[in-house]
Amino acid sequence: MRNVWIIFTKELRSYFVSPIAYLLLTMFAIIFGFFFFVAIKSFVVFGMEQQMRGEMMPMNVNEQIIRPLLSNLSVIGLFFIPMITMRLFAEEKRSGTIELLTTSPLRDLEIVLGKWLAAVALYVAMLLFTSLNFAFLFHYGNPDWKPLAIGYLGLLLQAGCLLAIGTFISTLTRNQIIAGAATFGVCLMLWIFEWVAGFDTSVWAKILSYLSVTVHFDSFARGVLELKDAVYYATVILFGLFLTSRSMESLRWRS
Amino acid sequence: MISVKELTKKYSRNLAVDHISFEVQKGEIVGFLGPNGAGKTTTMRMLTCFLPPSAGTASVAGFDILEQPLEVKRRIGYLPETPPLYPEMDTESYLAFVARLKGVSKSDLPKRVKYVCERCSIGDVRHKLLGKLSKGYRQRVGLAQAIIHNPDVLILDEPTAGLDPKQINETRDLIRSLAGDHTIVLSTHILPEVEQTCQKVVIINKGKLVATDTVQNLQSRARxxxxxxxxxxxxxxxxxxxxxxxxxxxxxxxxxxxxxxxxxxxxxxxxxxxxxxxxxxxxxxxxxxxxxxxxxxxTAMSLEEIFLQLTQQAAPPAAEALAAQGKQS
CATH class of the missing domain: 3.30.70.1340 (MTH889-like domain)
Structure with a gap:
């Protein structure tokens, strides 16, 4: 545990002493801010139109603002995750510092966990910025906080999966660009698999859509904690981390 | 302190290290000598548990590199060919990070960092970013991280490569001063370095052990x-x-x-x-x-000539005989 902490703090530091963390945080905040603005605006416009027409349909902040925004967040995250994970191992392999880590009395899994947790922590920092936006909703309205909390949990789990996959891909190359591009490709695939079920009903389509990370986020966005979705995320995280530590081991055989 | 038995590393096609055996006693400085591509780095990487051997094994401070790698790693300080530095860290926090990695306790940490800074004379760059250091300082910080946890064994891969003559001398002095406390294995393809710093030489060529002996013995034997x-x-x-x-x-x-x-x-x-x-x-x-x-x-025969003689010997039986002699002496 101590070793995981050492790696974790070192990784988190190197995110924050370089411009990476600030760049990601800013971009994420701006992009989410845009979505937030659009969601609020259309909500307000919709409400005013109804008043003008004299109809009073029930309006719900949770259903009409928070839920679509959470879904947006889950997709925006896909674009940022490669930038978080691409350097994790590729950079160490290129600069040779991996030799320091692997000749220190650490287990491979401790190194992997430390690095992955640092990536997760950076993502959490990004999510914290979005919580500022949601705070406005609580200030001006009275939404239910529980679905939002479950939504955040879902975001965290989904990011955990993709970060684990990204970490794994980063061990495969010494080139950060390749690691980033490959992770980006995988993230996009795990997103578009969701659409396959829309136009095909074969078993393959079902399997593909089951594999999609965004499909499993739907229940979290609705504010429902579904066991099968949580299990899916947990499995992918464990599998990704397992692959990463195996890959680190094979690094020694290959290099 | 180090005992290498039939250590072998095979890559897909070629044998990088071919059944090498030798022993290093406690407190000795051993020069690991060979032309480029002889298998020096590969052997060192196996000793530090970075690479697993294809066959054979070695033990460091009584621990087997295959059975108890964590114990071995705890007792080894390793300076790879390029010092493993993080450019975005400053010297002091880097040394603290390595110390923690190697298992130095929090209470000993400031003491150890201070000690290695003095020992390797890098006190004046304590707060500089590693990415901004000159080659000589990078090498010294590399040495400092290798000795930070006071390891029994130091493994240095070409510690003077790329330094200017003054820095080379300083580094050699530093290495010599570290002997006694530590058992040191250093690799090099520069011969005077071995003559000046090492007591014992292990010569390898094309993955094979050519000779292992003291510097004096080698000189008198070849002369x-x-x-x-x-x-x-x-x-x-x-x-x-x-x-x-x-x-x-x-x-x-x-x-x-x-x-x-x-x-x-x-x-x-x-x-x-x-x-x-x-x-x-x-x-x-x-x-x-x-x-x-x-x-x-x-004109005394320099180690250079001995080395050329040994590594150019086409007939392997002669080399083996010499190696066998080396083992006895």
């Missing part, structure tokens, strides 16, 4: 004969080289004379003297024949 360079000058402005040669050949103990260089009135000869050869005889013979002796210089 066998004493080689002299002699410059003789004629009195009256010219010199008959053939006459000098035949005179020199008649001196007892001289087995071979060759004319290296001939000028109008001077000639430079190389003389190989066997047992029973006395330098005084040579001087007297020259003077008594009416010539002047301008120079009489023994």
């Amino acid at each position: 066998g004969a004493e080689i002299m360079q002699v410059e003789v000058a004629g009195r009256n402005g010219n010199l008959e080289a053939a006459a000098v040669k035949s005179r020199l050949e008649r001196i007892t103990g001289v087995s071979r004379v060759s004319l290296k260089q001939s000028l109008d009135s001077r000639g430079v000869f190389e003389i190989e003297g066997q047992k029973g050869f006395v330098r005084g005889d040579l001087a007297r013979a020259v003077v008594e024949s009416g010539w002047d002796l301008n120079e009489l210089r023994p």
Whole structure:
């Protein structure tokens, strides 16, 4: 545990002493801010139109603002995750510092966990910025906080999966660009698999859509904690981390 | 302290390290010598548990590299060919990070960082970013991280590569001063480095062990004969080289004379003297024949020549015999 902490703090530091963390945080905040603005605006416009027409349909902040925004967040995250994970191992392999880590009395899994947790922590920092936006909703309205909390949990789990996959891909190359591009490709695939079920009903389509990370986020966005979705995320995280530590081991055989 | 048994590393096609065995005693400085691509780095990487061997094994401080890698890693300080530095860290926080990695306790940490900074004289760059350090400082920070946890064994892969002559000397002094506390294995392809810093040499070539012995033994074994360079000058402005040669050949103990260089009135000869050869005889013979002796210089066989001799030996039996001899002595 101590070793995981050492790696974790070192990784988190190197995110924050370089411009990476600030760049990601800013971009994420701006992009989410845009979505937030659009969601609020259309909500307000919709409400005013109804008043003008004299109809009073029930309006719900949770259903009409928070839920679509959470879904947006889950997709925006896909674009940022490669930038978080691409350097994790590729950079160490290129600069040779991996030799320091692997000749220190650490287990491979401790190194992997430390690095992955640092990536997760950076993502959490990004999510914290979005919580500022949601705070406005609580200030001006009275939404239910529980679905939002479950939504955040879902975001965290989904990011955990993709970060684990990204970490794994980063061990495969010494080139950060390749690691980033490959992770980006995988993230996009795990997103578009969701659409396959829309136009095909074969078993393959079902399997593909089951594999999609965004499909499993739907229940979290609705504010429902579904066991099968949580299990899916947990499995992918464990599998990704397992692959990463195996890959680190094979690094020694290959290099 | 280190015992290597039949260590072998095979990559898909070639044998990088071919059944190497040797021992290193506690407190010794051992030079690991070989031309580029001989398998030095691969062997060191196996000793540090960075690479697993294809066959054979080794033990460091009594722990097997295959069975108890964590224990081995705890006792080894390792400086790879390029110092493993994070450019975005400053020297002090880097050393603290490595110390924590290697298991130095939090209470000992400031003490250890201070100690290695003094030892490797990097105190003045404590707060500088590693990415901004000069090559010499990078190398020294690399050494500092290797000794930060006071390891029993230090493994240094070409510690002086890429340094200027002054830095090379400083680094060698530093390494010598570390001996005693630590057992040191250093690799190099620079021969004077071994002569100056090491007590024992392990020579490998193309993955095979060629010789392992002390520096003195290697020199005396390979020498066998004493080689002299002699410059003789004629009195009256010219010199008959053939006459000098035949005179020199008649001196007892001289087995071979060759004319290296001939000028109008001077000639430079190389003389190989066997047992029973006395330098005084040579001087007297020259003077008594009416010539002047301008120079009489023994050319000791440098490690360089021994090395070339050993690594160029085409016949493997000879090399093996030498290696076997080395093991006995």
